[in-house]
Amino acid sequence: MKKLESLVAEKLLKISAIKLQPDVPFTWASGWSSPIYTDNRKTLSYPELRNFIKVELCRIILENFEAPDAIAGVATGAIAQGALVADSLGLPYVYVRSTPKDHGLENLIEGNLKPGQKVVVIEDLISTGGSSLKAVEAIRAAGCEVVGMAAIFTYGFPVAVKRFNEAGVKLITLSNYNSMLEAALETDYIKPDDLETLKQWRKDPAAWSPAPKAD
Numbered sequence: 001m002k003k004l005e006s007l008v009a010e011k012l013l014k015i016s017a018i019k020l021q022p023d024v025p026f027t028w029a030s031g032w033s034s035p036i037y038t039d040n041r042k043t044l045s046y047p048e049l050r051n052f053i054k055v056e057l058c059r060i061i062l063e064n065f066e067a068p069d070a071i072a073g074v075a076t077g078a079i080a081q082g083a084l085v086a087d088s089l090g091l092p093y094v095y096v097r098s099t100p101k102d103h104g105l106e107n108l109i110e111g112n113l114k115p116g117q118k119v120v121v122i123e124d125l126i127s128t129g130g131s132s133l134k135a136v137e138a139i140r141a142a143g144c145e146v147v148g149m150a151a152i153f154t155y156g157f158p159v160a161v162k163r164f165n166e167a168g169v170k171l172i173t174l175s176n177y178n179s180m181l182e183a184a185l186e187t188d189y190i191k192p193d194d195l196e197t198l199k200q201w202r203k204d205p206a207a208w209s210p211a212p213k214a215d
Contacts (some may be wrong), residue, residue, distance in 0.1 A: 167212030
């Protein structure tokens with residue numbers, strides 16, 4: 001029986017929620033060149049996979065975190081999945097914006113949180129951890145306790161691991177970069193020669209650039 005991490009990775013690759021292009025890299029919003037691009041919002045268009053992810057997120061929350069009083073999704077990628085999880089668990093739901101609204105009440109958190117509530121945060125993707133932990137800061141500033149974060153996928157960057165440790169946030173993910181590489185190789189999504197390129201990128205993504213093509 002396949003491990004959950006490998007199974008989730010296979011499913012994400014199959015629907016192109018994760019795309020790998022070692023020879024023709026993507027350019028991220030940060031300006032980084034990258035052989036991988038991830039958009040887990042695509043899972044919402046596949047009812048069976050959407051439900052599978054919802055169920056597994058609920059399971060890891062119940063298994064790893066003290067009973068939460070509320071669920072918070074991180075905008076924008078995890079808004080829908082967070083709502084699905086909160087609905088399944090029968091818990092109040094909020095989502096956290098990347099920046100406050102520029103009109104009206106200028107909310108950063110949409111919904112109602114009560115000081116003292118224990119909150120589990122839902123993310124779709126963990127890259128450097130910056131935006132995820134900004135959401136944690138906002139929830140803590142509202143007087144609530146963040147008991148942990150559950151996410152679909154993580155690149156496992158050292159900088160993210162360091163940030164989560166420093167912030168005192170327990171992170172549990174359904175899948176991860178190493179499991180994805182194994183799944184991609186097993187399903188012939190990538191060639192063995194691509195593996196080293198993909199591993200090198202993860203070590204230092206900010207400085208990585210594709211190897212020049214041979215003439």
